[in-house]
Amino acid sequence: MGDPLYADGIDAAVLLIVAAKVLIVFAFLMVSVLFMVWFERKVISDMQSRIGPNRAGPWGLLQTLADGIKLFFKEDLLPEQADRRVFRLAPYLSIVPAFAAFAVVPFGGTISVFGHRTHMQLADPPVGVLFLLAMSGIAVYGVMLAGWASGSKYPLLGSVRASAQMVSYEAAMSLAIAAAVLTAGSLSTRDIVIAQEGYRWNLWVLGVVPFVVYLIAATAETNRPPFDLVEAEQELVGGFHTEYASISFALFFLAEFMNTVTVSAVAVTLFLGGPNGPRIGFLPDLWPVVWFLGKLLIFLFVYVWFRATLPRFRYDQLMDLGWKKLIPLALYWLLLIAALRVGRDRGWEWYYVLGAGVAVGAVAWGALSAALRQGDTVKVAA
Amino acid sequence: MDWIVFVVAAAAVLAGALGVVLSTHPVHSALMLVLTLFGIAVLFVAQEAHFLAAVQVIVYAGAIVVLFLFVIMLLGIDKSENLATERLPGQRPIAYLAGLGVIAAIFLLARTAWVSGAESVAGAADGPGSNVEKVASSLFTRYLLAFEMTSVLLVIAVVGAVVLARHSPSGGVRDAEET
Numbered sequence: 001m002g003d004p005l006y007a008d009g010i011d012a013a014v015l016l017i018v019a020a021k022v023l024i025v026f027a028f029l030m031v032s033v034l035f036m037v038w039f040e041r042k043v044i045s046d047m048q049s050r051i052g053p054n055r056a057g058p059w060g061l062l063q064t065l066a067d068g069i070k071l072f073f074k075e076d077l078l079p080e081q082a083d084r085r086v087f088r089l090a091p092y093l094s095i096v097p098a099f100a101a102f103a104v105v106p107f108g109g110t111i112s113v114f115g116h117r118t119h120m121q122l123a124d125p126p127v128g129v130l131f132l133l134a135m136s137g138i139a140v141y142g143v144m145l146a147g148w149a150s151g152s153k154y155p156l157l158g159s160v161r162a163s164a165q166m167v168s169y170e171a172a173m174s175l176a177i178a179a180a181v182l183t184a185g186s187l188s189t190r191d192i193v194i195a196q197e198g199y200r201w202n203l204w205v206l207g208v209v210p211f212v213v214y215l216i217a218a219t220a221e222t223n224r225p226p227f228d229l230v231e232a233e234q235e236l237v238g239g240f241h242t243e244y245a246s247i248s249f250a251l252f253f254l255a256e257f258m259n260t261v262t263v264s265a266v267a268v269t270l271f272l273g274g275p276n277g278p279r280i281g282f283l284p285d286l287w288p289v290v291w292f293l294g295k296l297l298i299f300l301f302v303y304v305w306f307r308a309t310l311p312r313f314r315y316d317q318l319m320d321l322g323w324k325k326l327i328p329l330a331l332y333w334l335l336l337i338a339a340l341r342v343g344r345d346r347g348w349e350w351y352y353v354l355g356a357g358v359a360v361g362a363v364a365w366g367a368l369s370a371a372l373r374q375g376d377t378v379k380v381a382a
Numbered sequence: 383m384d385w386i387v388f389v390v391a392a393a394a395v396l397a398g399a400l401g402v403v404l405s406t407h408p409v410h411s412a413l414m415l416v417l418t419l420f421g422i423a424v425l426f427v428a429q430e431a432h433f434l435a436a437v438q439v440i441v442y443a444g445a446i447v448v449l450f451l452f453v454i455m456l457l458g459i460d461k462s463e464n465l466a467t468e469r470l471p472g473q474r475p476i477a478y479l480a481g482l483g484v485i486a487a488i489f490l491l492a493r494t495a496w497v498s499g500a501e502s503v504a505g506a507a508d509g510p511g512s513n514v515e516k517v518a519s520s521l522f523t524r525y526l527l528a529f530e531m532t533s534v535l536l537v538i539a540v541v542g543a544v545v546l547a548r549h550s551p552s553g554g555v556r557d558a559e560e561t
Contacts, residue, residue, distance in 0.1 A: 085410075086409065126432050127432045130433070131436060144451060144452075156455065160455055163452050167452075170444070
């Protein structure tokens with residue numbers, strides 16, 4: 001429990017190590033955003049038979065840097081109808097949770113620095129998973145207030161969509177995460193990673209369902225395609241950040257990509273065993289970080305793939321998927337896993353528990369689909 | 383150290399609470415409420431009640447105030463109000479009285495053994511296991527009935543909301559006819 005770093009009291013060296021960890025996580029996130037923007041543009045270009053950015057630096061690697069510098073030298077605008085203070089505050093409200101959420105992600109094993117043992121993880125609070133959920137709950141504010149404070153019609157529509165969408169999908173995401181918490185028996189992210197050692201990854205231990213639900217819900221939470229109704233260009237000009245320019249816009253952009261990296265890192269932690277992987281004798285502290293980054297890269301690629309291949313959902317389809325499919329499915333799966341665990345603790349035969357669970361699931365599914373059909377006929381009649 | 387944390391968090395709580403009352407704008411009031419909720423979460427962490435702190439942020443700041451803001455934006459009531467007008471006559475003196483009453487009740491609870499039979503103490507709950515385990519075991523054993531009753535209440539509220547918002551098959555509610 002907890003980081004061994006704080007076991008022998010806090011002295012200057014401990015403070016220095018913590019400061020170094022903060023700096024490393026910050027730098028990692030910034031660099032990963034630079035990389036992610038380039039990666040997304042290159043992969044999409046490949047999928048669309050284009051070349052993509054190829055002017056700044058080798059393979060266009062410095063293109064994002066050039067774009068960033070350009071953005072920072074532009075004039076920062078404040079619309080006349082805007083609520084000045086909230087308008088200025090909103091970009092920070094969206095970037096701080098994106099940073100903070102990454103703090104609880106374990107990205108390596110336990111190492112020794114200057115005689116102190118420490119986890120390769122910025123913080124390991126006993127309620128780590130709840131901290132992640134809290135940060136994703138707080139992330140709504142940035143988008144919502146940005147649209148409202150702009151004092152303009154389309155950003156407001158974008159932010160109203162965003163708040164409904166993010167609150168709806170949070171429920172499905174929490175239920176999927178709860179399944180992972182259930183197997184580990186702990187809310188600490190490091191304990192969840194330790195519980196998955198030896199390739200008992202939650203991806204298959206829990207059945208694939210919670211993982212898929214998490215993946216879809218996380219895509220919706222970060223407002224990435226195919227759930228990017230918040231910034232649907234055809235309907236809403238630029239969405240919630242239409243009125244933003246210069247650094248404020250850059251902050252939103254940064255937060256969006258940082259959120260993508262963070263939810264991918266959380267998915268790796270909760271379902272793919274985090275930094276677990278084959279142990280190699282040569283440089284043993286390095287390989288967990290490599291496995292972590294490799295898994296992260298797979299996820300980032302999947303997100304880009306989504307964007308390149310899937311058309312945007314309609315708003316009612318988005319709500320139907322969230323409330324009528326994902327939440328019931330995630331809830332049922334959580335109850336099934338809980339029942340199997342209780343059965344194991346009590347010594348019941350697992351196939352009886354599974355059979356009863358499937359029967360209950362069939363009845364629930366029948367009742368739910370009957371209710372949905374009823375709802376549809378009412379809608380048509382009205 | 384504990385003292386500094388307490389002073390900073392308490393200042394945030396009080397500043398937020400004053401802001402809720404004194405802002406002329408509903409959206410600013412809601413944001414000030416978020417500040418208060420965060421301050422309370424920090425105070426919970428200082429008492430090693432990690433679970434309560436997380437739930438405070440997830441439920442109150444992450445969902446309830448978001449819904450407040452959602453309703454404010456959707457209904458278009460996001461305009462500054464004149465604090466000098468009184469909608470209900472005599473509202474202010476009654477509010478002052480009620481406020482004083484609440485302060486007195488808190489004082490009685492915190493400083494005397496008169497209400498609950500024992501003086502209140504601050505600090506981490508004792509016993510083995512993490513804070514989350516302690517909360518869970520008392521919630522699901524000793525206070526199970528209260529917990530279940532609360533969830534039944536919430537279900538009743540949800541059902542009520544669905545019934546109110548429902549489009550009835552025979553003609554529908556008035557909104558549905560107009561659209």
